[in-house]
Amino acid sequence: MNSFGQIFRLTSFGESHGVGIGGIIDGCPAGVEIDLDFIQNELDRRKPGQSKITTQRQESDQVEFLSGIFEGKTQGTPIGFLIRNKDQHSNDYNNLKDVFRPSHADYTYLKKYGSRDHRGGGRSSARETIARVVAGSIAKLMLKQFDVSVHAFVQRVGDVELAKSYKELDLNQTDSNIVRCPDPETAEKMIARIEVAGKNHDTVGGIVQGVIQGVPVGLGEPVFNKLHADLGHAMLGINAVKGFEYGSGFEGTRLSGSEHNDVFIKSDSGIRTKTNHSGGIQGGISNGEDIYFNVAFKPIATLLKEQQTVDKEENEVTINPKGRHDPCVLPRAVPIVEAMAALVIADHYLLNKINQS
Template sequence: MVNTIGRKFSITSFGSSHGKAIGAVVDGCPANLPLSEEDIQIELNKRRPGTSSVTTPRNESDQVQILSGIFEGKTDGTPIAGVVFNKDQHSKDYSMFKDTPRPGHGDYAWMEKYGNYDYNGGGRGSGRVTIGHVIGGAIAKKLLKTRNIDIVAHVTEIGNIKSKEHDFDTIKENVEKNVVRCGDLKAASEMEELILSKKAEGESVGGVVEVIAKGIPAGLGEPVFGKLDGEIANILMSIGAVKGVEIGRGFEVSNLVGSQNNDEYYIENKKVFTKTNNSGGIIGGMSNGMPIVARIAVKPTPSISKKQDSVNICEMENEKISIKGRHDPCICPRVTVVAESSLAIVLADHMLQSGFIHPSNLDKQ
């Protein structure tokens, strides 16, 4: 099982939904980065359950403890281990799924591949394991801030409701003002209503999350293998609920002609820019200095209370199931910080690979 991502800056994730704890070991962070538990906690609070009517009521504080890698308030270049202990598991809610895989979940594939599968809360396959992503991403974001790189993610679509806000600074301000974490406050209100209506029906709803990074230097990534957009797509697709990734205008470019799609260059104050950003800040597998823009398609939460068809794999019989327990009616709001974290991890890794950040000591650059 692969639980590590990254070359110079790597994250090894561990733990399961109803296990004792979840966390991550972050390796490759240079020494002398000021870092505290509070820096990581701020990010974890954005994905914490039980914070609004549009999230699961599971009551977890998700308090992080840093076990290593910090000396006198700064990183010391050694692996940073962060852990969050689970405190509000209701494993009894999942006993009926021991032999009956839930539609839309990875249960059946896990059973077939590993045999010994922790079905409680989805075990290692639960969205709760993204705590590890966020621990690593919090450190990556703080590292990128030393090079004036900023990242924000926002919900752009829920069902057929779409955000109309595109300004980076407005989005960054507005996502903190609504429970859906949408950059458009009017759309956010409509999205919240839709989510709650689906929740009342015993249903769920999906959507689209966009993540943007600005301040990126040109030259991150590789032209063949190790393309920056390929690695961004890889980590974003590794978020459990994600079923599609677009960079820039994505699938829309298939309906354009070359002159519409090409990003033309111009010079201003002796710096190179592009008139448009259809490529999403990446061309030829490498960053071009424009903002990096990626979107992810997030599926509806598969855990719904409506009756669904399944099977009992021990008795080899058809069954009907209804999923109880505590689940998000829409995963998108809590996915935003996971998307930010994922992009930050890849960018931090490539900043180190390309020499924009000193690999061992921040004070030397």
């Protein structure tokens, strides 16, 4: 149950304060050129301590590839990889050993498995997403061959919302600021909002938007594995995610059918749709238009302030965590959203090879 994907398939392992995080990518075709600098850069986009609004832990998160790559190219054999954990302050967690932190996985893990690695959340830590970023960056490299691009950016922080559509923005500017919003003005406001949360020893949530361009017509399996259902599954598997919508999403349910329908038109580049409420997916299958979607992230549960809770013996206790934690997870979530989207598209790209004989 630690695998994702049908053909292009990631299996991940690792706890936040164990030896390391890693995984195996199975089903990646032979011949994909591996750009190690690109992959490391994706990891750096995810890593803590990259700016004043993220936690100051200084892990380097260096990936070591263990197999499947020879003379710079994938071999069609499984790609093993490992990122060793460093800079672990396991002792920071000793006083939390027997305590259930509110809205964390401490209680549910213990009940499910009968024991738990309490150090930094163990397997439930978002540190596990390192494996997804590595696999996703290889999926991105594969998709690049077919001119498919995958972008994500911060669309809302608390109530600070980006008013423009992604079509009005240069998505290559996303990383030009530390909050990863491609609109500089909104980015400033978002940063200010996160700083307020940090000063209050509190946290703030928001929305990451994903945009996938260049997807050919035909990806997606029509019934249970609709392309958007697999994208939603991927996004809802990211830590702290509470919702997913694509195309017109929740708001689109307020329109009438005649307003919502995307009329087909003839264009220089073949059949297109006039509007794109469908978000590039019809009947679960890509139609060649842009795929776009929103992912809701809750304000993360780790607060650097006093909270009530109970411990394993059902005593009421007060906790007051110290340490290094992000007041807002969204800027670092951007590469994770991109990685998961790339994994889904790569998987469906391969699956679709078998539909016509």
